[in-house]
Amino acid sequence: MLGALLASSSLLARAWSQCMRANAGGSSFTLERCDDTVYVAFSGVQTGELGTHRLVPIGSGGHGLFSPLVGVEVDGSEPVLVHATFLHVFLALFCTNEFQKPQTTAIFDHLAEKFYSSPLLGNEALSRAVRRERWCVARPTSAMSDQEKAGLHALISMHIDAAATEQEISAATQQRSPYWPFGNYALCSAEGVVVFDNPLVVVRMLHSTFMTGSSIEEEHLSYGDLFATILENLLLKKRNAIEEAPESNFFAGISLALEASGIGNQDMGALKARRCLKMSKRMGCSPNLIGASLAIKLGKITPWRAQIEWYKASCDDDMGYYDSFKLRKFPKKDSRTNMNRHRLAKFWDDLIDMLQKNQLPHDFHKRGKWVNAAQFYKLLVEPLDIAEYYRVQMHKKKGHYLTQGRERRYQVFDRWWRDRKKNSYEGENSKRSKLAGLTQDSCFWAKVEMAKEWLEDARSTESDRVEMAQILENLKGFESYSKQMVERKEVSIDVLAPRSSYTLWVEEWKVLQSNLALQIAP
Structure with missing residues (x-):
């Protein structure tokens, strides 16, 4: 259906025309404006001669241009990588006046030069990020000449074969390619068009069409004629006779897709291609259904969260729930609270894993219900995680919580909340009339723990002036930060509890300042 829709448009014919113009010219890309759309094509000749195939972080260029793609990156996760030369060319294109005008932009690479653009464009993290943001890549393929096939073999043999077979060999012997396809791929032949969006299916189908493609140069030269008649071929072609009726509409669709991709039933790799197409069937529930089931689960975990809220309220008058x-x-009560803390962590960790695997709707992390629920969870529970971290003395083994102990989910939720604030119209400077129900900086107590350590260091390093000066600067910085939090009423009542760590720190800091003043006085 999608392939027929694509074939009925002028997109494929215009793509071929633009790429041929790019090849004939001396520049690495060409632009053509048609109504409210700009068509950008890259030269297959230029890109085929590029000598560098290094992957670099996509966030290294563009000054935040690709921030949606790295929005869920956290320390320790696989970075989003992209082909260095392609990134450089795209940024040069992005700065042109034509590209900056408000319009739709369609970007094409030379249709035979598969090795420069996708799938050899970025890594799997880029694939997941592009699918999450619903960015689209339309990618027709063609028959290749002997010269093109030789160049293709030399450049992609170490990547496409490894990627195509990565799930068929054991983990011990797997040599995985760093490259991974993304977006939607359209495989074109004289028999029709078929579109895929499953990355593994794309890799294997490209591998199958590559192995079965003709090497006759005339076929490649006549590839442009295919686009002029592809719709007619699609409407008038007759399917080859099938010996046995298909078992279901799904298997009938597989036969049609195999035929449209140009792979004959007797071609080399046809059996693997058929198995690959069967694998493309979505297993399990759709993203929307999974999202709906998560909403039900969110309601079921509410009692666990409510018990932690009750625990917090019961401690506010003495030393606060953190201490x-x-x-x-x-x-x-502490044991029950700790159990609920682990239950909630499991729920949110599973949710983030599903989101990164594109099992949830693409805009799931932008929906107010989930952003607010994640923010409330973070503000309520992260202080307990910090308390546990310092209770078991992990800061002495690994380092302080802020640098070594913070869980990945909280970093993700921070990004969700920042993105929400960017897109909201709420007043940033609105003043509170009373203390917040939850301290608005979920890492407040981690900063208190660091300030407590600085106080201890200040008492033991009075003879070292350089080190002492740095410690005092750190202490004054925390004092300024905490005072602003209290003045803006962005702390909860537990922070100001009589025996809280923060209240005790303030008293000890005043004593230290008095002692230092006495030492300096003549």
Whole structure:
């Protein structure tokens, strides 16, 4: 259906025309404006001669241009990588006046030069990010001449074969390619057009069409004529006789897709291509159904969150729930709270994994219900994670929480909340009339723990002036930060509890300042 729609448009014919113009000219790309659309084509000759095939982080260029693609990147996760030369060419194109005008932009690479653009454009993290943002790449393929096939073999043999067979060999012997396809791919032949969006299916189908493609140069030269008649061929062609009736509409669709891709039933790799197409069938529920089921689960975990809220309220008048949980003042309540903390962490970790695997709707992380729920969870529960981290002395083994102990989910939720604030019209400077229900910086207590350590260091390093000066600067910085939080009423009442770590720190800091003033006084 999608292939027929693509074939009925002028997109394919215009793509071929533009790429031929790019090849004939001396520039690496060409632009043509038609009504409200700009068509950009890259030269297959120019790109085929490029000598560098290095992958670089996509965020290294564009000054935030690709921020949606790296929006869920966190420390320790696979970075989003892209072909260095392609990124350089695109940024040069992006700065042109024609590209900056408000219009639709269609970008094509030379249809035979598959090795320069996708699938050899970026890594799997880029593939997931592009699918999540619903960016589209239309990619027709063609028959190749002997010279083109030789160049293609030399450049992609170490990548496409590894990618195509990566799930068929054991993990111990797997040699995985760093490159991975993304977007929607249109495979064109005289028999029709078929479109794929499953990355693994794309790799294997490209591999199958590459192995079965003709090497007759005339076929490649007449490839442009195909686009002029592809719709007519699509409407008038007759399917080859099938010996047995298909078992279902799904298997009938597989036969049609195989035929449209130009792979005959007797061609080399036809059996693998058929198995590959069967694999493209979505297994399990759709993203929308999974999202709906998560909403039900969110309701089911609400009692766990409510119990933590009750625990917090019961500790506010003494030392606050952070210090109470850290010191395990109430073993029975602390144990129940700790269990609920782990349950909630499991729910949110599973949700993030599903989102990164594109099992949820593409805009799931932008929906207000989930952004607000994640933010509330972070503000309520992360102080307990910090308390546990320092209770078991992990800061002495790994380092402080902010640099070594923060869980990945909280970093993701920070990005969700920042993106929400960018797109909202709420007043940033609106003043609070009372203290916040939850401290608005979920890492506040981690900063308190660092400030407590600085106080200890200040008492033991009075003879080292250079080190002492740095410690005092850190302490003054935290004092300024915490005062602003309190003045703006962005802290919860537990922060100002009589025996909270913060209240005790303020008192000790005043004592240290008094002692230092006495030492300096003549």
